[in-house]
Amino acid sequence: MLERLTAEQVDTFIVELKFIAVITMTDGDYDYLIKLLALGDSGVGKTTFLYRYTDNKFNPKFITTVGIDFREKRVTGLLGLQYQAYTAANPNGTTAGKTFKVHLQLWDTAGQERFRSLTTAFFRDAMGFLLMFDLTSQQSFLNVRNWMSQLQANAYCENPDIVLVGNKADLADQREVQEKQAKELADKYGQVYFSHTGFRVIPYFETSAATGADVDKAVITLLDLVMKRMEQCVDKPPAEPANGNGATKLGDTQPTEKKCAC
Amino acid sequence: MDLSFLEVLERETVLEVLRRDKQLRIIEEDRIRRMKYELQELRRKGAKSYARQYGERTCARCQRPLGKFWNSGAVCRGCSHRICSKCRIGAVDWKCTVCHAYRDVKIRSGEWFLEEKAKKFPVTKDKYETVGEKLLKISNVLSHISVVPPTPPPHLDYNFLSRSGDLKNSRPFTKSMENLMVSFTSHIKKISTSQNDVREDLLSVDGGRKPARFKFSTQKSLSDTDINKSSTLFKVPSLPNLFKKSKDSDHEGSSTGAEEETSFSSEQSGGKRGSCSSISTDCSILDGLSVTGELELAVAYNPGSSCLDITVGACRALVCGDGKKKCRPFVKLHVLPDKSCKLKTSVKKNTTDPVFNEVLKFDIERHLLYGKRLQASVWHSGTLKRKVFLGEVLIPLDAWTSNNKDLQGFNWYPLCPKRPENSSGGAAEHDRVKHSSNNLGV
Numbered sequence: 001m002l003e004r005l006t007a008e009q010v011d012t013f014i015v016e017l018k019f020i021a022v023i024t025m026t027d028g029d030y031d032y033l034i035k036l037l038a039l040g041d042s043g044v045g046k047t048t049f050l051y052r053y054t055d056n057k058f059n060p061k062f063i064t065t066v067g068i069d070f071r072e073k074r075v076t077g078l079l080g081l082q083y084q085a086y087t088a089a090n091p092n093g094t095t096a097g098k099t100f101k102v103h104l105q106l107w108d109t110a111g112q113e114r115f116r117s118l119t120t121a122f123f124r125d126a127m128g129f130l131l132m133f134d135l136t137s138q139q140s141f142l143n144v145r146n147w148m149s150q151l152q153a154n155a156y157c158e159n160p161d162i163v164l165v166g167n168k169a170d171l172a173d174q175r176e177v178q179e180k181q182a183k184e185l186a187d188k189y190g191q192v193y194f195s196h197t198g199f200r201v202i203p204y205f206e207t208s209a210a211t212g213a214d215v216d217k218a219v220i221t222l223l224d225l226v227m228k229r230m231e232q233c234v235d236k237p238p239a240e241p242a243n244g245n246g247a248t249k250l251g252d253t254q255p256t257e258k259k260c261a262c
Numbered sequence: 263m264d265l266s267f268l269e270v271l272e273r274e275t276v277l278e279v280l281r282r283d284k285q286l287r288i289i290e291e292d293r294i295r296r297m298k299y300e301l302q303e304l305r306r307k308g309a310k311s312y313a314r315q316y317g318e319r320t321c322a323r324c325q326r327p328l329g330k331f332w333n334s335g336a337v338c339r340g341c342s343h344r345i346c347s348k349c350r351i352g353a354v355d356w357k358c359t360v361c362h363a364y365r366d367v368k369i370r371s372g373e374w375f376l377e378e379k380a381k382k383f384p385v386t387k388d389k390y391e392t393v394g395e396k397l398l399k400i401s402n403v404l405s406h407i408s409v410v411p412p413t414p415p416p417h418l419d420y421n422f423l424s425r426s427g428d429l430k431n432s433r434p435f436t437k438s439m440e441n442l443m444v445s446f447t448s449h450i451k452k453i454s455t456s457q458n459d460v461r462e463d464l465l466s467v468d469g470g471r472k473p474a475r476f477k478f479s480t481q482k483s484l485s486d487t488d489i490n491k492s493s494t495l496f497k498v499p500s501l502p503n504l505f506k507k508s509k510d511s512d513h514e515g516s517s518t519g520a521e522e523e524t525s526f527s528s529e530q531s532g533g534k535r536g537s538c539s540s541i542s543t544d545c546s547i548l549d550g551l552s553v554t555g556e557l558e559l560a561v562a563y564n565p566g567s568s569c570l571d572i573t574v575g576a577c578r579a580l581v582c583g584d585g586k587k588k589c590r591p592f593v594k595l596h597v598l599p600d601k602s603c604k605l606k607t608s609v610k611k612n613t614t615d616p617v618f619n620e621v622l623k624f625d626i627e628r629h630l631l632y633g634k635r636l637q638a639s640v641w642h643s644g645t646l647k648r649k650v651f652l653g654e655v656l657i658p659l660d661a662w663t664s665n666n667k668d669l670q671g672f673n674w675y676p677l678c679p680k681r682p683e684n685s686s687g688g689a690a691e692h693d694r695v696k697h698s699s700n701n702l703g704v
């Protein structure tokens with residue numbers, strides 16, 4: 001492919017290497033497909049946040065998302081659950097052997113009210129959630145409560161994995177929400193709402209899509225929670241979930257391990 | 263829930279996103295299929311074959327014999343099979359290799375998530391569908407209606423059928439298609455008990471028409487929904503199903519005639535797409551012929567013409583199909599789970615050791631061989647188009663996805679009795695369900 005390019009094109013090729021890595025990852029060569037979803041009020045920066053995460057770029061223009069969208073990124077994990085960006089130059093991470101590849105599908109939703117029925121429908125197909133608000137907007141922070149109840153109604157289970165993200169941390173002079181407030185809210189949701197299933201932490205991060213601060217960390221933390229969740233789901237005794245919430249039509253979705261094989 | 267509340271441009275934008283999502287889903291489904299296939303293979307390796315006694319004290323995974331006192335094995339918590347110490351993974355809370363692989367696949371395929379989701383949102387359909395998938399389908403259906411001409415009125419069909427039909431037989435044809443299907447199955451059931459000549463005649467006439475009609479109805483509805491269809495064609499059984507199925511295959515060959523009968527008739531009511539000649543012959547499996555003999559095959563992939571070349575060499579020591587002295591064998595090839603294309607050799611006369619030396623070609627892209635199996639079945643071509651099943655060989659084709667020189671050249675494969683239909687995988691099942699609903703809907 002390289003031979004066909006002229007010298008100038010090779011320059012752009014190298015600059016656009018990340019982009020090309022995105023294109024070539026349309027194969028099944030990964031170990032996990034993890035679907036995460038960003039939600040929150042309109043204008044809190046969900047799209048720019050994801051753009052920063054996947055492409056490491058910042059677009060200050062506000063372009064409202066129409067309904068839904070998604071971005072993809074492939075990360076490799078070491079056995080100790082540390083992740084690093086998957087690029088064409090470094091396809092297997094630094095150590096060979098004990099790595100695994102995660103294909104992330106990051107759903108971006110419209111914050112606008114008029115798309116609500118569409119976006120909330122997509123909640124149920126996501127494995128983890130980035131609940132975002134704008135640190136410079138008290139209203140977007142107050143609405144976290146509403147988003148939380150939307151999640152409980154529409155997500156795949158009552159207590160999905162969530163990371164609370166306060167975005168636009170770089171705009172320190174316009175800040176309206178204090179770190180302490182947000183942390184308390186995260187703790188409250190971690191304990192009160194999900195007390196019936198045991199204590200579950202909702203991590204909180206202050207990020208900036210403009211500078212890139214803590215963007216990776218927030219996503220990786222969520223990914224980590226989801227990865228732990230899947231281990232738990234598979235290892236828990238299969239008898240327990242069946243009588244939990246009165247779901248009767250489970251039929252063939254139940255693990256058949258314990259059933260008679262005839 | 264649909265996209266009708268959006269403006270035209272917005273809808274196009276969202277649909278574009280959903281189409282991208284579909285691309286990813288196709289890749290993912292392919293990955294999962296491969297993964298589950300590997301798991302199935304791992305299970306099959308350990309499956310007790312009919313040649314072995316089930317009660318024998320061997321490790322359920324590696325088949326090594328277990329001692330009474332020393333290396334006596336222990337029961338795996340997952341599958342309750344007795345496992346030798348070498349086939350365990352983990353220390354205290356160990357699992358056998360298969361149970362461990364099963365757990366691993368459940369995580370890596372995202373099956374865990376589907377199970378969790380089903381607890382809150384019970385699935386009513388036979389497969390999981392994401393919201394995006396659903397929306398895309400709905401919009402496809404809507405656009406489909408405006409483009410495709412209406413399906414022809416039923417009388418066309420009737421003319422078509424009665425033109426060549428025999429008056430005596432015309433009664434079932436006037437019935438609606440559903441009834442036809444029902445009567446069809448009931449005929450078959452009757453036949454399996456009393457091999458009445460007249461009925462058999464009726465059956466073959468019946469059957470002879472069915473596929474033609476089938477083509478007729480599907481052609482119309484294929485146009486743009488067939489993208490959806492082709493993706494579901496490659497669906498794999500869900501993990502629990504797979505697990506159950508392979509548990510069944512632990513007891514391969516022990517199935518009784520009665521079991522076969524039930525699986526067979528349900529297959530018919532589903533509207534099988536296979537050849538009709540074999541429909542009438544499937545009955546004769548119930549005669550309880552034992553299967554003996556071997557089949558010589560050479561399988562090679564030709565990248566130049568992107569064909570799977572199968573050379574049918576010969577058979578030896580076949581059982582004589584008719585009970586009389588004359589056996590007229592031929593070999594039929596399918597690439598499972600898609601039963602649509604079928605190739606046959608010529609019929610050899612009066613021999614139980616026929617030599618064919620015929621090359622049959624399947625036109626198939628190499629990467630599509632993943633998860634596919636070659637079914638080579640030997641049949642006796644009897645009188646009145648009656649055919650008797652003499653045995654079959656199933657060969658997983660995954661190995662031919664790469665250039666492997668070791669795999670070329672002839673091999674002798676022992677013939678096996680027919681497996682229950684469901685062992686050919688969920689894809690065929692889906693296929694069937696899809697088609698029957700198509701059929702009844704017209």
